[in-house]
Amino acid sequence: xxxxxxxxxxxxxxxxxxxxxxxxxxxxxxxxxxxxxxxxxxxxxxxxxxxxxxxxxxxxxxxxxxxxxxxxxxxxxxxxxxxxxxxxxxxxxxxxxxxxxxxxxxxxxxxxxxxxxxxxxxxxxxxxxxxxxxxxxxxxxxxxxxxxxxxxxxxxxxxxxxxxxxxxxxxxxxxxxxxxxxxxxxxxxxxxxxxxxxxxxxxxxxxxxxxxxxxxxxxxxxxxxxxxxxxxxxxxxxxxxxxxxxxxxxxxxxxxxxxxxxxxxxxxxxxxxxxxxxxxxxxxxxxxxxxxxxxxxxxxxxxxxxxxxxxxxxxxxxxxxxxxxxxxxxxxxxxxxxxxxxxxxxxxxxxxxxxxxxxxxxxxxxxxxxxxxxxxxxxxxxxxxxxxxxxxxxxxxxxxxxxxxxxxxxxxxxxxxxxxxxxxxxxxxxxxxxxxxxxxxxxxxxxxxxxxxxxxxxxxxxxxxxxxx
Numbered sequence: 001x002x003x004x005x006x007x008x009x010x011x012x013x014x015x016x017x018x019x020x021x022x023x024x025x026x027x028x029x030x031x032x033x034x035x036x037x038x039x040x041x042x043x044x045x046x047x048x049x050x051x052x053x054x055x056x057x058x059x060x061x062x063x064x065x066x067x068x069x070x071x072x073x074x075x076x077x078x079x080x081x082x083x084x085x086x087x088x089x090x091x092x093x094x095x096x097x098x099x100x101x102x103x104x105x106x107x108x109x110x111x112x113x114x115x116x117x118x119x120x121x122x123x124x125x126x127x128x129x130x131x132x133x134x135x136x137x138x139x140x141x142x143x144x145x146x147x148x149x150x151x152x153x154x155x156x157x158x159x160x161x162x163x164x165x166x167x168x169x170x171x172x173x174x175x176x177x178x179x180x181x182x183x184x185x186x187x188x189x190x191x192x193x194x195x196x197x198x199x200x201x202x203x204x205x206x207x208x209x210x211x212x213x214x215x216x217x218x219x220x221x222x223x224x225x226x227x228x229x230x231x232x233x234x235x236x237x238x239x240x241x242x243x244x245x246x247x248x249x250x251x252x253x254x255x256x257x258x259x260x261x262x263x264x265x266x267x268x269x270x271x272x273x274x275x276x277x278x279x280x281x282x283x284x285x286x287x288x289x290x291x292x293x294x295x296x297x298x299x300x301x302x303x304x305x306x307x308x309x310x311x312x313x314x315x316x317x318x319x320x321x322x323x324x325x326x327x328x329x330x331x332x333x334x335x336x337x338x339x340x341x342x343x344x345x346x347x348x349x350x351x352x353x354x355x356x357x358x359x360x361x362x363x364x365x366x367x368x369x370x371x372x373x374x375x376x377x378x379x380x381x382x383x384x385x386x387x388x389x390x391x392x393x394x395x396x397x398x399x400x401x402x403x404x405x406x407x408x409x410x411x412x413x414x415x416x417x418x419x420x421x422x423x424x425x426x427x428x429x430x431x432x433x434x435x436x437x438x439x440x441x442x443x444x445x446x447x448x449x450x451x452x453x454x455x456x457x458x459x460x461x462x463x464x465x466x467x468x469x
Contacts, residue, residue: 009173009184009185009186010038010183010184010185010186011185011186011187012035012036012037012038012154012185012186012187012188013030013035013036013037013187013188013189013463013464013467013468014026014027014030014035014036014037014038014187014188014189014190014191014460014463014464014467015037015038015040015171015174015185015187015189015190015191016030016037016038016039016040016191016193016460017040017161017174017190017191017192017193017194017227018039018040018041018050018191018192018193018194018195018227018431018433019039019040019041019042019043019048019049019050019155019157020049020050020051020052020053020141020193020195020431020452021049021050021052021055021140021141021144021431021449021452021453021456022193022430022431022432022451022452022453022455022456022459023039023041023050023191023193023194023430023431023456024039024141024144024145024148024456025109025112025144025430025452025453025456025457025460026191026193026428026430026456026457026459026460026463027039027148027153027191027460028112028144028147028148028151028153028457028460029456029457029458029459029460029461029464030191030460030461030463030464030467031148031151031152031153031460031464032151032460032464033460033461033464033465033468034464034468035188035189035463035464035467035468036152037148037152037153037154038153038154038155038156038185038187039148039153039154039155039156040156040159040161040174040176040185041155041156041157041158041159042158042159042160042161042194042222043157043158043220043222044157044158045157047220047222047258048141048145048157049137049138049141049220050194050195050219050220050222050223050431050432051195051218051219051220051223051402051403051432051448052137052140052141052449052452053137053138053141053219053220053260054137054218054219054260054261055133055136055137055140055261055448055449056132056133056136056137056261057126057130057131057132057133057445057446057449058105058109058130058131058133058446058449058450058453059073059078059102059129059130059131059444059445059446059447059449059450060073060102060103060105060106060131060450061073061074061075061077061078061099061100061102061103062103062106063103065128066106067118068116068117068118068119068131068132069127069128069129069131070119070127070128071128072128073128073129075096075099075100075103078099078102078129079095079096079099081129081291081444082095082099082438082444082447084291085291085294085442085443085444086438086439086440086441086442087441087442089439089440089441089442090437090438090439090440091437091438093412094410094411094412094437094438095438097412098438098450098451098454098455101454101457101458102450102453102454105450105453105454105457106131108453108457109453112143112144112147113143113144113146113147114133114140114143114144115133115134115135115139115143116131116132116133116134117132117133117134118132119132120132120321125288125289125290125366125367126290126445126446129290129445129446130290130445130446131446136261137261156176156178157178158178158179159176159177159178160176160177160178160226161174161175161176161194161226161227161230162175162176162177162182162226163175163230164190164227164230164231164234165184166231166234166427168425169235169416169418169422169423169424169425169427170424170425170426170427171187171189171190171424171425171426171427172186173185173186173187174187174190187467188426188463188466188467189426189427189428189462189463189464189466189467190426190427190428190463191414191428191429191430191456191459191460191463192227192228192231192408192416192427192428192429192430192433193429193430193431193433193452193456193459194223194226194227194228194431194433195220195222195223195225195403195431195432195433196223196225196228196245196403196404196405196406196407196432196433196435197223197224197225197228197229197404197406198217198219198223198245198401198402198403198404199217199219199220199221199222199223199224199257200223200224200225201213201215203224203225203242204242204401204404206242207241207242207243208242208243208301211301211306214305214306214307214398214399215247215301215306215398215399215400215401216250216252216254216255216256216257216259216263216398216399216400216401217256217257217258217400217401218248218250218254218258218259218260218261218263218264218400218401218402219257219258219260219402219403220257220258221257221258223403223432225404227433228406228407228408228433231408231416231427231429232408235418235419235420236408236409236416236417236418236419236424236427237408237409237416237417237418237419237421238406238407238408238409238419239406239407239408239409239434239436239437240404240405240406240407240436240440241405241406241440241441242404242406244404244405244406244436244439244440244441245297245401245402245403245404245405246294246297246401246402246403246405246439246443246448247294247296247297247298247301247399247400247401247402248264248293248294248296248297248399248400248402249264249265249268249273249293249296249297249299249300249308249310249397249398249399249400250263250264250265250297250397250398250399250400251263251264251265251323251324251325251395251396251397252307252395252396252397252398253325253396254324254325254398254400259324259400262323262324263323263324263325263400264293264323264400265310265320265323265395265397266289266293266320266321267310267312267316267319267320267395268284268289268293268296268310269284269285269288269289269382269383270312270316270319270320270365270383270385271284271310271311271312271313271316271387272284272310272311272312272350272351272354272380272387273296273308273309273310273311273397274308274309274311274342274347274350275303275304275307275308275309276303276304276305276307276308276309276342277304277346278337278342278343278346278347278349278350279350280350280354280378281299281302281303281308281378282296282299282378283378283379283380283381284380284383285368285371285372285380285381285382285383285384286381286382287368287382288366288367288368290444290445291444291445293443293445294402294442294443294444295442296397297399297400297401298399300397300398300399301399306398306399307396307397307398308396308397309340309342309394309395309396309397310394310395310397311333311336311347311351311387311392311393311394312387312392312393312394313387313388313389313390313391313392313393314389314390314391314392314393315385315389316385316393317393319365323395325395327393327394327395328340328393328394328395328396329391329392329393330391330392330393330394331390331391331392332390332392333347333348333351333387333392334347334348335392336392336393336394339394340394340396351387353376354373354376354380354384354386354387355386355387355388357373357374357375357376357384358371358372358373358384358385358386359371359372359373359374359384361384363383363385365383368382369382369383370382371383371384371385372384402448403432403435403448404432404436405435405436405439405440405441406436407429407432407433407434407435407436407437408429408433408434409434409437410428410429410434410437410455411423412458413428413458413459413462414428414429414430414434414455414456414458414459414462415427415428415459415462416428416429426463426466428458428459428460428462428463429455429459430451430452430455430456430458430459431451431452431455431456432448432452434451434455435448435451438451439451
């Protein structure tokens with residue numbers, strides 16, 4: 001067959017579009033289900049894997065401690081955590097199904113070659129709830145790719161899908177462009193696992209307006225939402241809001257795209273956060289960091305020029321995972337303000353006012369403590385210590401968008417739902433492209449990988465079953 005000839009079709013049982021955790025779990029499950037599988041990854045080989053490259057862990061329910069987890073994390077506790085961070089904006093049936101299925105993932109993912117390790121220093125609050133990948137997300141990906149290829153899954157890189165042929169909820173073929181030119185691929189079933197649209201600034205502007213120009217994109221520049229847009233245009237039911245996303249405060253010195261985990265800052269709870277007017281704007285000690293870190297991107301996005309500054313003193317410097325960039329350091333608050341191009345008098349006034357409001361308490365860096373402020377708006381409800389021991393430090397932060405929640409509707413089998421409410425005939429979705437079913441808003445550490453793994457496996461199994469029949 002001549003690859004440039006669109007009149008000739010390549011044929012597979014299952015076509016997987018995407019190359020991250022969800023896509024690989026789907027591909028492996030489909031291949032183990034007896035299907036021939038082609039994976040199309042739009043990125044080059046080096047950048048394969050989407051945002052999975054930057055992950056560290058996944059959150060799974062389990063009934064008892066393990067070699068790497070310090071205690072049980074029940075389905076009910078997981079559900080309560082998810083319900084709290086989403087403020088109820090979740091599909092309870094799908095969410096509870098995901099949580100129940102997550103219990104098997106700790107074993108299943110290991111069977112696919114992935115290895116875990118105990119929590120690292122600075123992440124001990126996750127030691128009971130989250131399993132950390134040995135070597136991080138890239139090692140996890142490498143293990144999944146190795147398993148997929150050993151099983152006979154075909155993978156192509158730099159393979160951009162430019163058109164989907166869909167009729168009445170049934171996938172027929174995809175037009176693919178790569179180094180060999182354009183061609184069509186036909187498959188009995190489709191799994192869309194191609195991520196969100198966070199790298200598409202123009203799409204972000206549809207919800208956020210011009211301030212989206214000031215956003216930094218933590219993950220891959222290849223997640224532009226091309227497949228998502230095609231599916232919506234072909235009458236797959238859309239869920240979610242264009243402004244809802246996983247957005248954290250990251251170092252303002254990070255690159256526009258692909259800064260990853262090393263630009264995230266975990267020190268908010270140990271200091272105060274001010275905007276360019278030197279005003280605090282939210283309770284920095286609301287809850288333990290893994291349950292609240294993903295609200296700070298939206299909070300900073302609401303500030304003037306979408307920038308803020310984390311201020312802390314020498315006592316807190318060793319309490320969190322360091323980032324790629326060193327903190328800005330000064331011997332006085334006034335000097336620090338000058339380095340940040342802030343008003344020294346205003347920053348001193350804010351710090352002094354905070355210090356005066358701090359009440360006596362017993363500081364516990366790992367758990368909510370009784371160190372709080374009194375008579376201050378907004379209050380700091382935990383981890384409130386006077387900022388008084390020099391040298392003083394600061395990080396400038398901007399909104400860092402990890403992935404978007406607007407996506408396609410699915411059921412428990414990861415089958416897409418059409419706009420008329422009917423099930424798609426042979427189309428499945430997994431990962432960021434359908435994460436909004438579970439995450440209507442908010443986030444807790446490791447849930448994205450849980451969504452990708454659970455629904456990826458389900459999508460692959462469902463696609464293989466359909467293909468066999």
